[in-house]
Amino acid sequence: MAVANTAVGKSKNKAITGRSKVPKPKPLKKLSPEPTSATTRMITYSIDTKIIFSVCAFFLFFELSMNAKNNAQLQYKNRLKERQASFQSEELVKGILAHDRLALASALTLLESNKAEHIQVMDEVIERILPYTGNSLRIGITGVPGVGKSTFIEALAREVFKTPENKLAVLSIDPSSPISKGSILGDKTRMNELSLHPNAFVRPSPSSSHLGGVNRSTRESILLCEAAGYNIVLVETVGVGQSETAVHAMTDFFLLLMLAGAGDQLQGIKRGIMELTDAMVITKADSGNELKAEKAKGEYTSALHLFPQRENNWIPQVFTTSSLEAKGIDAVWSEIDKFHRWSVSNGWKEENRKRQLVSSFEEQIHQVLLHQLQSKPQFQEKYASTLNRVLSKELSAHRAAESFIALFFSA
Ligand SMILES: Nc1nc2c(ncn2[C@@H]2O[C@H](COP(=O)(O)OP(=O)(O)O)[C@@H](O)[C@H]2O)c(=O)[nH]1
Numbered sequence: 001m002a003v004a005n006t007a008v009g010k011s012k013n014k015a016i017t018g019r020s021k022v023p024k025p026k027p028l029k030k031l032s033p034e035p036t037s038a039t040t041r042m043i044t045y046s047i048d049t050k051i052i053f054s055v056c057a058f059f060l061f062f063e064l065s066m067n068a069k070n071n072a073q074l075q076y077k078n079r080l081k082e083r084q085a086s087f088q089s090e091e092l093v094k095g096i097l098a099h100d101r102l103a104l105a106s107a108l109t110l111l112e113s114n115k116a117e118h119i120q121v122m123d124e125v126i127e128r129i130l131p132y133t134g135n136s137l138r139i140g141i142t143g144v145p146g147v148g149k150s151t152f153i154e155a156l157a158r159e160v161f162k163t164p165e166n167k168l169a170v171l172s173i174d175p176s177s178p179i180s181k182g183s184i185l186g187d188k189t190r191m192n193e194l195s196l197h198p199n200a201f202v203r204p205s206p207s208s209s210h211l212g213g214v215n216r217s218t219r220e221s222i223l224l225c226e227a228a229g230y231n232i233v234l235v236e237t238v239g240v241g242q243s244e245t246a247v248h249a250m251t252d253f254f255l256l257l258m259l260a261g262a263g264d265q266l267q268g269i270k271r272g273i274m275e276l277t278d279a280m281v282i283t284k285a286d287s288g289n290e291l292k293a294e295k296a297k298g299e300y301t302s303a304l305h306l307f308p309q310r311e312n313n314w315i316p317q318v319f320t321t322s323s324l325e326a327k328g329i330d331a332v333w334s335e336i337d338k339f340h341r342w343s344v345s346n347g348w349k350e351e352n353r354k355r356q357l358v359s360s361f362e363e364q365i366h367q368v369l370l371h372q373l374q375s376k377p378q379f380q381e382k383y384a385s386t387l388n389r390v391l392s393k394e395l396s397a398h399r400a401a402e403s404f405i406a407l408f409f410s411a
């Protein structure tokens with residue numbers, strides 16, 4: 001179109017100059033033909049391409065800037081979380097070392113959490129309080145539900161507090177019943193009377209929190225209590241399942257509570273647990289039950305003699321008690337105290353603690369390894385296929401485990 005306009009303009013100028021012979025006006029240059037459809041397509045195409053390019057560039061720029069912004073935000077949030085975590089762990093450590101009950105309670109709550117940031121905080125806290133741990137007598141108490149553990153602990157605490165400097169922490173492992181979805185330790189877990197004592201700290205221990213289960217969380221709960229100034233830490237556990245062996249592996253003195261006349265079978269007490277006890281207590285020796293309790297004491301004393309001698313040469317005794325009538329509790333406490341002084345003076349306490357740490361370390365290796373394997377995306381599939389080969393008798397369990405682990409280490 002621009003070309004056509006110029007032609008018209010030139011012929012007009014010549015007419016104005018007034019020359020004699022007015023030249024025939026040149027025929028107007030033929031307007032260039034209407035663009036063909038191919039040209040239209042080309043132009044449209046080039047315009048489209050430009051538009052597309054610009055749009056793409058815009059979106060690319062937008063995306064990049066958004067990404068950069070998001071990354072910056074994420075980094076900021078992570079830095080903030082880290083700072084909050086270290087701030088939180090700093091506060092907790094300070095509080096615990098200042099023997100502040102609230103700080104101890106908060107730390108124990110965080111131990112129960114599965115949130116990554118809480119795990120990070122608690123890992124930091126545990127590491128920092130470690131130098132202030134270990135200076136306590138750790139007592140494990142086990143027995144079937146209803147045997148009277150919680151009531152016994154309250155009665156024992158009265159003995160403990162006859163020495164005013166004593167500070168007692170009670171951790172109750174309460175494996176909530178999977179059927180009733182409720183606590184099987186019941187209301188007594190709270191130990192209301194004991195909880196009110198200024199030198200006592202009562203707390204249900206997380207039965208299984210993050211990586212490591214009962215063992216790790218209870219062990220770390222014990223450490224927290226020690227760092228918070230408790231010189232006696234008592235762990236109550238139900239004598240069913242695995243928790244009593246776990247508790248034995250983290251305490252210095254292990255006490256088994258039994259009912260008179262209920263029968264070992266009924267009480268679900270395995271021979272293995274009797275082998276672990278440092279003392280046995282026949283509970284509820286009152287209300288006409290005294291003779292039965294004395295008889296049970298004799299039977300269990302003979303039964304304990306049948307076990308091979310302990311590596312530490314300690315001879316476990318059997319006691320009868322009534323927590324309600326405060327009978328026999330003082331004898332049990334003085335036995336525990338005697339054991340403690342004896343095991344400190346002959347080095348057994350230290351040796352046993354060392355062994356416990358070694359097995360705890362080995363156990364954690366298994367746990368961490370398993371956790372890392374489980375976090376691999378192919379874990380489920382490979383696990384199922386390898387297990388099938390074991391079930392179909394194609395592979396032995398040992399070979400299967402080796403090849404299963406190799407799958408992940410070679411990847
Ligand atoms: N007669 C009598 N009853 C007791 C004694 N100790 C505990 N009990 C009762 O036994 C029941 C279970 O006690 P508890 O301490 O909660 O047992 P846990 O489940 O082993 O902790 C409660 O009703 C107590 O009152 C005792 O020494 N004598």
Ligand SMILES: [Mg+2]
Nearest residue numbers: 149150185188
């Ligand atoms: Mg109880």
